[in-house]
Amino acid sequence: MSSIVVKEVTTKKMLKDFIKFQIDLYKDNPYFVPPMIFDELNFFDKKKNASLNQCDCICFLAYRDNKIVGRICGIYNPVYNAKINEKHLRYTCFDVIDDIEVSKALFAAIEKWGKEEYGLNKFDGPIGFTDMDRQGMLMEGFDIPGMSITNYNYPYYVRHMEELGFVKDVDWVEYKVMVPNEVDPRLERISSMLMNRRGYKLVNFKNKKEIKKRLYDIFDAYNKAFEPLHGVIPLTRAHMDAYYNQYISLLDLKYIKVVEDENKNIVAVGILAPSLTEALQKNKGRLFPFGWIPLLKALKHPRILDMYIIGVMPEYQGLGINSIIMLDVLKQAIEDKIEFAETGPELVENEKVQAQ
Numbered sequence: 001m002s003s004i005v006v007k008e009v010t011t012k013k014m015l016k017d018f019i020k021f022q023i024d025l026y027k028d029n030p031y032f033v034p035p036m037i038f039d040e041l042n043f044f045d046k047k048k049n050a051s052l053n054q055c056d057c058i059c060f061l062a063y064r065d066n067k068i069v070g071r072i073c074g075i076y077n078p079v080y081n082a083k084i085n086e087k088h089l090r091y092t093c094f095d096v097i098d099d100i101e102v103s104k105a106l107f108a109a110i111e112k113w114g115k116e117e118y119g120l121n122k123f124d125g126p127i128g129f130t131d132m133d134r135q136g137m138l139m140e141g142f143d144i145p146g147m148s149i150t151n152y153n154y155p156y157y158v159r160h161m162e163e164l165g166f167v168k169d170v171d172w173v174e175y176k177v178m179v180p181n182e183v184d185p186r187l188e189r190i191s192s193m194l195m196n197r198r199g200y201k202l203v204n205f206k207n208k209k210e211i212k213k214r215l216y217d218i219f220d221a222y223n224k225a226f227e228p229l230h231g232v233i234p235l236t237r238a239h240m241d242a243y244y245n246q247y248i249s250l251l252d253l254k255y256i257k258v259v260e261d262e263n264k265n266i267v268a269v270g271i272l273a274p275s276l277t278e279a280l281q282k283n284k285g286r287l288f289p290f291g292w293i294p295l296l297k298a299l300k301h302p303r304i305l306d307m308y309i310i311g312v313m314p315e316y317q318g319l320g321i322n323s324i325i326m327l328d329v330l331k332q333a334i335e336d337k338i339e340f341a342e343t344g345p346e347l348v349e350n351e352k353v354q355a356q
Contacts, residue, residue, distance in 0.1 A: 015041065051133075
C-alpha cells in the first residue's frame with residue numbers, strides 16, 4: 001500500500017478541498033447533514049470568525065496516491081486553557097476513511113504543531129473554538145438524521161479513537177421533544193404565578209432592530225448561564241456581533257424569548273429555530289443556483305424546531321423561570337402545527353436542563 005502524505009492547508013483551493021472532502025465522504029449517507037459551504041469558509045476567515053482574534057488553528061489534509069483520504073484541524077484556545085489551567089490542544093473537522101494509519105498521521109501532524117508552537121500536551125475534541133461551534137463525536141444513533149448544528153460520523157471513528165488511545169471525557173445527549181395537543185395546566189399555573197407574584201416578564205421581539213438593541217444583554221445572560229459547562233468560554237462582543245449577522249436571517253422571531261426581572265434585567269433566554277436538516281440534505285450545502293429554495297421552504301413552513309439555547313442565569317435556576325419560556329414556545333408550536341423539537345447536545349451531567 002502506498003504511503004500517506006500529510007500537508008498543511010495553505011491555499012484557498014486546499015481549503016475548499018478540505019471542506020468538500022467531508023461532503024464527498026458522506027454523499028451516500030442518508031443521515032449526514034451537509035454544512036453550508038460558505039459557512040465553513042467563514043469559519044476559517046479572520047474577518048468573519050471572531051474566535052480567530054484570540055485563537056490559532058492549523059488544518060491538514062492527508063493524501064494517498066494524490067487522493068484526499070482525511071482531514072483535521074488543530075486549535076489553540078488560550079482563553080479556555082487559562083480557565084482550566086491546562087494545556088489542551090483542541091481538534092475539530094476530523095474526517096477520515098476507514099484506515100487507522102490515516103488517523104494516526106493526522107493526529108501526529110496536529111500534535112507536532114501543538115507541542116512545538118504552544119507546548120500543548122493534551123488532546124480535547126472534537127470541539128471548535130467556542131461552545132457555539134459543533135462539538136462531540138457520535139457514539140450511537142448513527143441511523144438518525146443529525147441537526148444542522150451537530151457533528152455526524154461513521155461508527156468506525158469510535159474504533160479509531162480507541163486504537164489511538166483516546167478515552168471519553170464527557171457525554172452529550174440529544175432529545176426529541178414531541179409537541180402535545182394542548183398545554184399542561186400545571187405549566188400555566190407556574191408561569192402565571194411567577195409573572196404575577198414575582199414580577200417576571202416575558203419579552204417577545206417584533207423586529208430585528210429590537211433584538212439588536214438587546215443583543216449584548218442576551219449573550220451576557222448566555223455567558224453566565226453556560227459558564228460552568230464543559231468547553232465553554234465567554235463570548236466577546238465581536239462573537240456576539242458575528243453570530244447575530246450569521247444567524248439572524250435563519251431565526252423566526254416568534255421563537256426568540258427572554259424573561260426579565262422587575263428591573264428589566266434579562267434572567268433567562270430561549271432561542272429556537274426551524275430545522276434546516278432536510279433542506280441542507282437536499283441542497284448539499286450549496287446555496288446556488290437552487291439551494292435556497294428548500295431553505296426558504298424550511299424557514300417559512302417548519303415541521304420541526306431546533307432548540308439552540310435554553311438558559312437561565314445561575315442565581316435564578318431552580319425557580320421555574322424556564323416554564324415561562326416553555327409555555328409560550330409550546331403555545332406557538334401548537335398553533336404552527338410543529339410536530340416536535342430537537343434539542344442540541346446536552347451534557348449528561350446537566351441535570352437541570354434535562355429536568356426541564
